[in-house]
Amino acid sequence: MTATQTAQYDEMFGPDGGVRPAYAGYDEWYRAQDPAWLRKQSSEAERFFRRTGITFNVYGDDAGEERLIPFDMVPRIITAAEWRKLSRGIEQRVRALNAFLHDVYHRQEIVRAGKLPERLLRENEAYLPVMAGFVPPGGVYTHIVGIDLVRTGPDEFMVLEDNARTPSGVSYMLENRETMMAMFPELFTQVRVRPVSDYPRRLARSLAASAPPAAQFGAGERPTVAVLTPGIYNSAYFEHAFLADQMGAELVEGSDLRVVGGRIAMRTTRGWQPIDVLYRRVDDEYLDPLTFNPNSALGVPGIMDVYRAGGITIANAPGTGISDDKAIYSFMPEIVEFYTGEKPILQNVPTWRCSEPQSLQYVLDNLAELVVKEVHGSGGYGMLIGPTSSRKEIAAFAAKLRARPDNYIAQPTLSLSTCPIFTKAGLAPRHVDLRPFVLVSPNGVDITPGGLTRVALKKGSLVVNSSQGGGTKDSWVLED
Amino acid sequence: MLGRSANGIFWMFRYLERAENTARLLDAGFRMALTRGDSASAEEWRSVLVTMGLDQAYAARRSDYTGTQVCNFILRDKDNPGSVLAMIEGARTNARMVRTAITREVWEATNETWMTLKDMLSRPVRETNLGELLGTIRRQATYVRGAMDGTMLRNDIFNFARIGTFLERADNTARILDVKYHVLLPSVAWVGSSLDHVQWETVLRSVAGDRAYRWLNAGGMDARGIAAFLILDGRFPRSLAFCYEKLRSNMASLARAYGEETDAHELLRGAGARLHQTTIEQIVEAGLHEFIVDFIACNIDVANAIAQDYRFTD
Numbered sequence: 001m002t003a004t005q006t007a008q009y010d011e012m013f014g015p016d017g018g019v020r021p022a023y024a025g026y027d028e029w030y031r032a033q034d035p036a037w038l039r040k041q042s043s044e045a046e047r048f049f050r051r052t053g054i055t056f057n058v059y060g061d062d063a064g065e066e067r068l069i070p071f072d073m074v075p076r077i078i079t080a081a082e083w084r085k086l087s088r089g090i091e092q093r094v095r096a097l098n099a100f101l102h103d104v105y106h107r108q109e110i111v112r113a114g115k116l117p118e119r120l121l122r123e124n125e126a127y128l129p130v131m132a133g134f135v136p137p138g139g140v141y142t143h144i145v146g147i148d149l150v151r152t153g154p155d156e157f158m159v160l161e162d163n164a165r166t167p168s169g170v171s172y173m174l175e176n177r178e179t180m181m182a183m184f185p186e187l188f189t190q191v192r193v194r195p196v197s198d199y200p201r202r203l204a205r206s207l208a209a210s211a212p213p214a215a216q217f218g219a220g221e222r223p224t225v226a227v228l229t230p231g232i233y234n235s236a237y238f239e240h241a242f243l244a245d246q247m248g249a250e251l252v253e254g255s256d257l258r259v260v261g262g263r264i265a266m267r268t269t270r271g272w273q274p275i276d277v278l279y280r281r282v283d284d285e286y287l288d289p290l291t292f293n294p295n296s297a298l299g300v301p302g303i304m305d306v307y308r309a310g311g312i313t314i315a316n317a318p319g320t321g322i323s324d325d326k327a328i329y330s331f332m333p334e335i336v337e338f339y340t341g342e343k344p345i346l347q348n349v350p351t352w353r354c355s356e357p358q359s360l361q362y363v364l365d366n367l368a369e370l371v372v373k374e375v376h377g378s379g380g381y382g383m384l385i386g387p388t389s390s391r392k393e394i395a396a397f398a399a400k401l402r403a404r405p406d407n408y409i410a411q412p413t414l415s416l417s418t419c420p421i422f423t424k425a426g427l428a429p430r431h432v433d434l435r436p437f438v439l440v441s442p443n444g445v446d447i448t449p450g451g452l453t454r455v456a457l458k459k460g461s462l463v464v465n466s467s468q469g470g471g472t473k474d475s476w477v478l479e480d
Numbered sequence: 481m482l483g484r485s486a487n488g489i490f491w492m493f494r495y496l497e498r499a500e501n502t503a504r505l506l507d508a509g510f511r512m513a514l515t516r517g518d519s520a521s522a523e524e525w526r527s528v529l530v531t532m533g534l535d536q537a538y539a540a541r542r543s544d545y546t547g548t549q550v551c552n553f554i555l556r557d558k559d560n561p562g563s564v565l566a567m568i569e570g571a572r573t574n575a576r577m578v579r580t581a582i583t584r585e586v587w588e589a590t591n592e593t594w595m596t597l598k599d600m601l602s603r604p605v606r607e608t609n610l611g612e613l614l615g616t617i618r619r620q621a622t623y624v625r626g627a628m629d630g631t632m633l634r635n636d637i638f639n640f641a642r643i644g645t646f647l648e649r650a651d652n653t654a655r656i657l658d659v660k661y662h663v664l665l666p667s668v669a670w671v672g673s674s675l676d677h678v679q680w681e682t683v684l685r686s687v688a689g690d691r692a693y694r695w696l697n698a699g700g701m702d703a704r705g706i707a708a709f710l711i712l713d714g715r716f717p718r719s720l721a722f723c724y725e726k727l728r729s730n731m732a733s734l735a736r737a738y739g740e741e742t743d744a745h746e747l748l749r750g751a752g753a754r755l756h757q758t759t760i761e762q763i764v765e766a767g768l769h770e771f772i773v774d775f776i777a778c779n780i781d782v783a784n785a786i787a788q789d790y791r792f793t794d
Contacts, residue, residue: 052584053576053591232576241579251580255794256484267483269636269790270738 009417025191070471072421076453080480089345099339101141128319137212138442143315145438151417165321169452171239176474192479194449200246209441213310215276223276259302326375354405363410449477483791492574493644495567500621501652503614508686525550556601585627593620639730650723687718708760742789
């Protein structure tokens, strides 16, 4: 494996400038529009997002500082055939992830079989001893998963990252579609796109199917679901409120909850009411001050005891973050094969584990061409992108790498596919990724067609993270 | 619903109500000051500050009582935690907190109100744009109320919003009466003087009641009539009697929905009875000022009882 770049793949236009079949319908519509009107719609979109309050808070900014994630109005389009293959691969991977998590917290057969170094579990901060030997209600660990995909060619989708802890962004998937439909209603009569709007209903159903043993509800009644948020200053608060609202669930904070009679109950205007399923958007560490971080005010003292006694379902289960670890990620091909008995349908991005001396040497020799990431990092922070870094930055990073090789993995600088964005001068290619959202319940795996496309708005940039200037697009899966 | 959400929506609507009433109070103060000399208008501005409970905070920072100084302090001063801008921000923060309890329309109206006023109040307010600004505050409050009326389910969430609105409105009307009660007392020397008329009109204007009062009284105006109008007339939407009738009906809805009454219901019944079983003659006889002071205290007790009975906080 070398780190050389291959020719860049544009999803709308072929090398000869012709429009690819997926975009044929869109292109026809686009060329019939008045460019001046499109420019006006583009700025309308920002006002729309601001008015509806679809904002996120950036850590480190003044409290209350709210920013918009820029929205680009050119959709990212996937054909029905491409999606069929992708969803098979995603389902396989998500099933493997759940089986892996069960194994990690039980007999660790995968370690016994010599397929995964035990050290990666033992030394992993996301591994929670309190989960050992415990089976979550319905056997589900990751109720909500986001699988980050990148594309490098016509038939080449690769998994860049697994988000089994608390994937965010699904509200943007939904709002982007709403915005597109409001701005360009006639476009959706010309091109048949699979709907995404029933995600909240499917989420509610999926969560309700995972109710704990202690849940008591009569025929025709549903379990009580609540969304746990750290509060209005959290960067994803909009999404927490949005999902609770769309599901008809209560949006609770730690201060609303306490243990009452072996259940987790919320303080309502009529007294304490038990919750069956808690969709928590609070990290493991803050979930229970009695078990984890004793200074946390965001969680519920005693919730882990109630959980282990079958009094509540926590989604996702505590301790699932271990599969988001980038060192574990590098073993995903082995993990998929070990638990499903099948070859992985979706490939990993080739990954060097810097903990291995040979790989470390290779990475140090080729830093200028590689992307190096912290194994526990997220959000695009703490990483080195070799090709766009100065000699000085590379030298500084090499020192960090030598000091703690275990803490890093490296990957080739992928030639991510591009998709056009709308600029004042017309369409211009920008790099994109895709995060499909997957729901898991005892009844099965449910994947919403499409997902969230993130786009690097700066020309040539490969960083799509919203915290670093990335934007989003509506993502279409075409009807057959 | 969550106790915290009840608290959030209650305060969201208290803040919006208070911002709107403050705009009216400033408008009335401004008109009054226009027609009078410097010292008399300084006195008027001081009384506006007293009405809002901001007199001490203001005196700690400034010594002159000009219209623009006082208006800027009340509307947008960063040193004033009770500024209109802070109220609008408080309303919006509470709306964000209870986002799941309000409709998209109500949220967008509140968010737009915040965006609009934050922008207008980012620059010092001058006499030339004060009217436009106060008009915008009133209009935006009306906009949120309209979205509320047209889109919200009539359930406990709605009841807590209305309870917040009417407790605040009753408090605001009572505070205006508290500061101005002396001009409404019969005074031998001043009866019928033109100064009285200006004062009375200011009081009526600050609760948007000038037109209604004139219409009901064929253009006539007298102190006792105005006091009766603001305290006892159940037809006037900013009178104490009207606010307490709304409180009663919203609390009754809650009791029906929840299947039980609370201590707050008892307290409210007592307060309502005191308003309904009295006449303006009895009030003036026993002391208008004392009546108002008692009313404000009782209003606070009712608010506290509701917060406790419905578990607003832990």
